[in-house]
Amino acid sequence: MHIKDAKSKYSKSDQSFLRDFNTKKLLNILRERGPMSRVELAEVSNLDKKTVTNIVNDMFANNQVRVLATESTGLGRPKEILSLNGEFSRCIGIDLGGTHITGVIIDFTGNILASHSIDIHNNVETDILIQLCDLIISQLLKKAELSIDDISEIGVAFQGHIDVETGEAILSENVPNWNSVMFRTALKEKYKKEILMDDCSRLMTLAELWHGEGRYSDNFIVFDLGLGIGCGMVINGQIYAGSKGKSGEVGHTIVKVDGPECTCGRRGCIESLASGWALSKQAKMLAEKYPNGLLAEVTKNAYETPSTKDIVLAAELGDKECYDLLVNAGKCIAIGIANSISLINPSKVIIGGRLIKDNNILLESIIENVKLQTIPELYKDSIITTSKLGSTASAIGAATLCLKKHYE
Numbered sequence: 489m490h491i492k493d494a495k496s497k498y499s500k501s502d503q504s505f506l507r508d509f510n511t512k513k514l515l516n517i518l519r520e521r522g523p524m525s526r527v528e529l530a531e532v533s534n535l536d537k538k539t540v541t542n543i544v545n546d547m548f549a550n551n552q553v554r555v556l557a558t559e560s561t562g563l564g565r566p567k568e569i570l571s572l573n574g575e576f577s578r579c580i581g582i583d584l585g586g587t588h589i590t591g592v593i594i595d596f597t598g599n600i601l602a603s604h605s606i607d608i609h610n611n612v613e614t615d616i617l618i619q620l621c622d623l624i625i626s627q628l629l630k631k632a633e634l635s636i637d638d639i640s641e642i643g644v645a646f647q648g649h650i651d652v653e654t655g656e657a658i659l660s661e662n663v664p665n666w667n668s669v670m671f672r673t674a675l676k677e678k679y680k681k682e683i684l685m686d687d688c689s690r691l692m693t694l695a696e697l698w699h700g701e702g703r704y705s706d707n708f709i710v711f712d713l714g715l716g717i718g719c720g721m722v723i724n725g726q727i728y729a730g731s732k733g734k735s736g737e738v739g740h741t742i743v744k745v746d747g748p749e750c751t752c753g754r755r756g757c758i759e760s761l762a763s764g765w766a767l768s769k770q771a772k773m774l775a776e777k778y779p780n781g782l783l784a785e786v787t788k789n790a791y792e793t794p795s796t797k798d799i800v801l802a803a804e805l806g807d808k809e810c811y812d813l814l815v816n817a818g819k820c821i822a823i824g825i826a827n828s829i830s831l832i833n834p835s836k837v838i839i840g841g842r843l844i845k846d847n848n849i850l851l852e853s854i855i856e857n858v859k860l861q862t863i864p865e866l867y868k869d870s871i872i873t874t875s876k877l878g879s880t881a882s883a884i885g886a887a888t889l890c891l892k893k894h895y896e
């Protein structure tokens with residue numbers, strides 16, 4: 489077929505679709521593999537050099553790429569090494585956890601320009617939550633030496649699902665006073681930006697897929713252990729949301745028939761035994777039972793609810809009950825992980841969230857018990873690892889949610 493015939497065979501919209509498809513292909517190559525020359529881009533993408541040159545020219549015109557370095561080859565024109573231009577788009581990601589608000593600013597390359605976090609209580613009202621969020625945003629802009637005009641969009645990680653019909657969040661029982669509609673409206677009005685939202689565990693998974701331990705894996709699960717317990721799944725390279733976007737409720741799978749009451753109204757869920765709120769609840773009973781014990785001393789006041797930090801400290805100082813509490817929580821979480829491995833046969837399991845931060849007793853119990861509870865034939869296929877993105881993972885995922893449209 490002559491080139492002329494081929495051109496007439498495709499309509500203008502087909503050609504612009506192809507151009508868009510190839511642009512995203514090149515952007516993803518630069519994002520995933522880092523800086524490279526036009527010739528290398530052509531090799532990796534399997535596109536001809538002329539197509540790559542034309543697309544790269546457009547990318548320059550759009551400010552999406554820049555010349556990182558010029559390499560002299562001794563012959564002919566020096567070779568330009570291209571990289572993504574971070575300044576093309578900068579996004580804010582906010583993670584509204586039940587015990588903290590964490591924010592980051594990331595640029596088009598995925599670099600973190602600033603991060604800031606504050607501790608909060610999960611029963612604060614929405615108007616206070618909005619004020620605290622404003623505080624985080626102003627601190628982030630100050631740290632990154634940017635103004636709000638430099639920001640393209642704001643992403644928010646909520647504890648809960650996004651209703652596929654209304655686009656609003658259905659929040660988890662762990663944050664009873666929050667109203668996502670009010671929150672989104674206030675943020676949108678104040679900053680005049682598009683506000684994108686999703687579930688915090690799924691956004692943690694997106695962060696792992698793009699920037700973390702999941703980068704080179706097509707099938708993996710991320711366990712988000714915090715005030716609540718959730719998970720995110722990547723199946724065949726794509727985040728799995730479920731038929732109505734409600735997947736990942738591993739915390740509400742039952743591991744103890746007739747166990748303690750859960751926030752979902754049932755009994756014996758993993759969350760009712762091993763989440764941040766369940767550990768605090770069980771520890772409070774321990775502190776009241778032993779008012780002169782180590783836990784009560786660490787908590788300072790026997791009638792105050794101990795935090796996970798208090799429980800870990802008491803366990804490390806030798807409090808047997810607190811130690812057992814953490815080991816048993818690890819066993820329950822491990823059952824959830826083992827069951828998930830049996831269901832989807834992942835190549836990797838990534839354990840993240842604030843509950844494992846400086847909490848080796850819990851983490852070791854989880855890792856030991858996953859091995860004991862998983863069918864050996866399936867266990868050998870999965871690498872069990874911890875998140876290296878730390879407590880900013882969901883915020884990074886929220887900012888990545890904003891950048892995604894340029895790449896997908």
Ligand SMILES: [Zn+2]
Nearest residue numbers: 740750752757
């Ligand atoms: Zn439950």
